[in-house]
Amino acid sequence: MIEVFKKNRLFAIYSAGVVLILLVAIFAPYLAPQDPFDGNMRNVLQPPSAEHLLGTDKLGRDTLSRIIAGTQVSLFMTICLVILLAIVGSVVGITSGYFGGKVEMVLMRLADMMLAFPGVVLAIAIAGILGGSVVNTILALLVVGWAKYARLVRSLVIKLRNNDFIIAAQVNGTKTINILWRHILPNILPMVVITGAMDIGTMMMEIAGLSFLGFGAQPPTPEWGLMLNEGRQYIQTAPWLMIYPGAAIFIVVATFNLWGDSLRDVLDPRQQ
Amino acid sequence: MFKWKKLFKRLGVGVCGVFAASVLFAGCGGGDGDSKSGNPEVLKVGVTNFADTLEPTQNYFGWVVMRYGLGECLTKFDEKMNIQPWLAEKWEVSDDKLTWTFKIRDNVKFSNGTPLTAEAVKNSIERAFAKNTRAATFFEYESMTADGQNLIIKTKKPLPGMPGYLADPLFIIVDTTAEPARDFSKEGPICTGPYVVESFVKERAVMKRNENYWDGQVPYATVEIPSIDDPNTRAMALQSGDVDVAVNIAAGDIDIFKNDADKFHIDEIASLRVVLARLNQNPDHILSDKKVREALICGCDRETYNDVLLRKTFIPGKAPVPPSLDYGFDQLKDPNAYNPERAAKLLDEAGWKDSDGDGIRDKDGKNLSLDFVVYNSRAELPLYAEAVQSDLKKLGFDIKINTVDYNLIDGMGIKGEYDLLISNITTANTGDPEIFLTWYWKSNGDGSNPQNGSGYSNPAYDAKLEQLSSEFDAANRRQLIIELQQILLDDAASLFFGYPQTNIINAKYVDGVVMYPSDYYWITKLIRPAK
Numbered sequence: 001m002i003e004v005f006k007k008n009r010l011f012a013i014y015s016a017g018v019v020l021i022l023l024v025a026i027f028a029p030y031l032a033p034q035d036p037f038d039g040n041m042r043n044v045l046q047p048p049s050a051e052h053l054l055g056t057d058k059l060g061r062d063t064l065s066r067i068i069a070g071t072q073v074s075l076f077m078t079i080c081l082v083i084l085l086a087i088v089g090s091v092v093g094i095t096s097g098y099f100g101g102k103v104e105m106v107l108m109r110l111a112d113m114m115l116a117f118p119g120v121v122l123a124i125a126i127a128g129i130l131g132g133s134v135v136n137t138i139l140a141l142l143v144v145g146w147a148k149y150a151r152l153v154r155s156l157v158i159k160l161r162n163n164d165f166i167i168a169a170q171v172n173g174t175k176t177i178n179i180l181w182r183h184i185l186p187n188i189l190p191m192v193v194i195t196g197a198m199d200i201g202t203m204m205m206e207i208a209g210l211s212f213l214g215f216g217a218q219p220p221t222p223e224w225g226l227m228l229n230e231g232r233q234y235i236q237t238a239p240w241l242m243i244y245p246g247a248a249i250f251i252v253v254a255t256f257n258l259w260g261d262s263l264r265d266v267l268d269p270r271q272q
Numbered sequence: 273m274f275k276w277k278k279l280f281k282r283l284g285v286g287v288c289g290v291f292a293a294s295v296l297f298a299g300c301g302g303g304d305g306d307s308k309s310g311n312p313e314v315l316k317v318g319v320t321n322f323a324d325t326l327e328p329t330q331n332y333f334g335w336v337v338m339r340y341g342l343g344e345c346l347t348k349f350d351e352k353m354n355i356q357p358w359l360a361e362k363w364e365v366s367d368d369k370l371t372w373t374f375k376i377r378d379n380v381k382f383s384n385g386t387p388l389t390a391e392a393v394k395n396s397i398e399r400a401f402a403k404n405t406r407a408a409t410f411f412e413y414e415s416m417t418a419d420g421q422n423l424i425i426k427t428k429k430p431l432p433g434m435p436g437y438l439a440d441p442l443f444i445i446v447d448t449t450a451e452p453a454r455d456f457s458k459e460g461p462i463c464t465g466p467y468v469v470e471s472f473v474k475e476r477a478v479m480k481r482n483e484n485y486w487d488g489q490v491p492y493a494t495v496e497i498p499s500i501d502d503p504n505t506r507a508m509a510l511q512s513g514d515v516d517v518a519v520n521i522a523a524g525d526i527d528i529f530k531n532d533a534d535k536f537h538i539d540e541i542a543s544l545r546v547v548l549a550r551l552n553q554n555p556d557h558i559l560s561d562k563k564v565r566e567a568l569i570c571g572c573d574r575e576t577y578n579d580v581l582l583r584k585t586f587i588p589g590k591a592p593v594p595p596s597l598d599y600g601f602d603q604l605k606d607p608n609a610y611n612p613e614r615a616a617k618l619l620d621e622a623g624w625k626d627s628d629g630d631g632i633r634d635k636d637g638k639n640l641s642l643d644f645v646v647y648n649s650r651a652e653l654p655l656y657a658e659a660v661q662s663d664l665k666k667l668g669f670d671i672k673i674n675t676v677d678y679n680l681i682d683g684m685g686i687k688g689e690y691d692l693l694i695s696n697i698t699t700a701n702t703g704d705p706e707i708f709l710t711w712y713w714k715s716n717g718d719g720s721n722p723q724n725g726s727g728y729s730n731p732a733y734d735a736k737l738e739q740l741s742s743e744f745d746a747a748n749r750r751q752l753i754i755e756l757q758q759i760l761l762d763d764a765a766s767l768f769f770g771y772p773q774t775n776i777i778n779a780k781y782v783d784g785v786v787m788y789p790s791d792y793y794w795i796t797k798l799i800r801p802a803k
């Protein structure tokens with residue numbers, strides 16, 4: 001493991017950044033200097049000061065505490081979403097790739113339909129119909145996003161399907177479920193992980209975007225996109241309410257994007 | 273495939289960066305040095321528009337027809353809400369108080385040149401009754417006849433509010449003979465106002481001078497009216513000179529203009545509006561228990577909401593009718609003023625206790641969880657909702673904010689699909705609060721008063737309303753209205769948040785911009801280039 005980091009300096013740096021963000025997310029309740037939900041309403045829209053390093057928002061809540069608490073919310077939502085995308089995409093992809101025939105045709109035409117829609121617009125529509133909440137945001141983006149993974153996994157499975165070791169397993173009378181689990185899945189997993197890792201940044205942006213538009217997390221959840229929207233009303237008089245959540249999104253998304261890129265370089269030998 | 277992914281990702285980072293940068297610049301830019309002196313032939317007004325068409329009888333769209341300087345009524349309200357003649361030059365009521373005679377002005381023409389007669393007025397009012405059921409909630413007439421320039425309306429019972437009812441934009445006078453050749457909902461109605469429609473879509477209207485206007489010279493050849501729904505964007509449009517006049521600048525932005533008094537003129541007045549939360553008291557709803565309603569109301573620190581969060585652009589709420597109208601605001605007693613200790617005690621008494629230690633009170637296995645329906649097009653509404661959510665959380669309420677589109681609010685209110693529902697309502701659209709107090713709180717047992725979907729019902733209240741509806745004496749009316757309000761306060765019928773100031777701000781190269789308390793008149797013939 002250490003050797004990998006030694007060989008890939010950039011990967012080591014980005015990984016350290018990711019670990020740092022994860023730690024902030026996990027220990028958010030202990031790191032936040034003040035209660036992110038409960039402010040002093042007599043003390044609203046204060047500019048950054050020693051007491052409130054990043055100022056206070058429209059209800060007198062500490063912006064820094066809310067951003068730290070928001071790390072947890074945003075990361076939790078994003079990681080849930082990416083894991084669900086990978087699972088759903090893999091199941092659909094493996095099923096259609098391995099069994100082929102009518103199953104494949106139906107599933108893949110469905111995927112084509114999903115890919116034909118403009119993703120974010122469809123997600124807005126779905127989240128709008130379901131009503132804004134954390135779960136519904138994840139659902140909406142899941143409905144929109146699974147097709148990409150399914151396509152990817154299917155193409156990998158089709159390549160694998162006619163390999164000798166699969167045919168050998170079939171001839172030996174191995175149960176289909178075992179073939180899928182023991183032979184197919186391990187072979188496609190690296191590609192799925194890489195794609196997932198590279199998607200974290202994008203998905204985080206989309207979640208924040210939906211929340212910004214009011215279709216995602218609802219107040220008083222400290223979600224970055226939602227905080228941006230709340231700060232928008234005070235863009236001229238209290239700009240810190242937009243600058244700092246914006247910077248948080250920027251830093252975290254950039255870190256995950258760079259990390260995803262370098263992870264691909266490390267895991268995928270063709271790229272080296 | 274990979275190329276696309278990369279591009280998308282880079283874009284993601286790029287957009288984020290550009291966004292952050294633009295925020296920085298917007299924060300620093302003062303926006304001076306690009307002031308325009310204004311075009312004396314073209315006026316640009318930044319508004320918020322809720323109307324899909326300019327058909328005055330559809331929903332509340334008549335408000336927009338009037339605000340845009342297109343439609344006029346028989347009567348109007350001045351800056352102090354006194355009724356003034358408009359298309360009617362005078363009126364009188366018979367001794368038995370059942371026959372009203374309105375004398376229509378002689379010199380008025382519709383914008384298409386047709387002269388305005390009592391017959392035309394009669395047809396227009398009949399049209400409003402035929403097309404919108406709300407008309408009958410104002411008044412019902414036995415007969416309406418036209419005699420030369422005199423319009424005679426006979427009613428079954430005495431209706432003291434008649435001149436005020438006819439000032440409502442629902443009764444905008446339109447030329448009914450222009451139909452069906454002209455489709456009012458597509459091309460706009462033919463009216464008597466200073467401007468006529470050149471083009472209209474919800475987002476943008478262009479008005480032209482009415483060459484047949486009856487009341488003097490119309491100052492501008494063209495009025496452009498973009499609808500800028502976001503309050504910050506509207507403020508920025510005014511700052512940058514994209515519009516010359518803007519209505520309802522939000523609390524967060526108004527200081528910018530106050531600090532730039534050389535360039536901008538602010539007309540800020542106490543409006544006739546109230547922001548309130550309707551409380552659903554139908555059986556099976558948690559708020560049917562009066563103790564819970566009382567606890568909810570006295571758990572809300574309304575003074576802080578209005579004085580601090582909204583920076584005194586709102587007056588703290590107490591009663592249904594705002595202090596800008598003289599209906600005994602100071603003598604009304606609010607039994608549920610802010611008192612969190614009392615709120616907690618009331619909840620204990622009502623049997624709501626936090627038995628599972630999750631911070632939310634419960635009773636019989638049910639959490640004290642309420643659905644608060646709000647809409648976003650007015651900046652203060654979500655702020656109130658979140659402040660309430662935060663304050664009540666300390667008492668063990670779980671308030672779920674449900675943000676919906678403005679167009680759904682009316683229906684949800686009527687059907688009672690809420691626990692709390694926020695509204696910003698005008699309290700005196702006919703000159704006094706009678707209609708307002710009737711619509712929202714009169715019993716709706718038989719479905720006769722659909723606006724009251726909250727389930728509130730008090731026979732004593734209904735009896736006093738009945739009395740009010742035929743009372744002509746001003747002092748008695750005032751007393752009745754005070755008593756009605758006290759009943760609502762004692763019953764904890766609704767949560768009254770506050771009373772908005774309303775404003776209209778203009779660049780100083782425009783003159784004559786006035787905000788009226790009734791909120792009906794934005795673009796008038798009085799707005800002209802400054803000398």
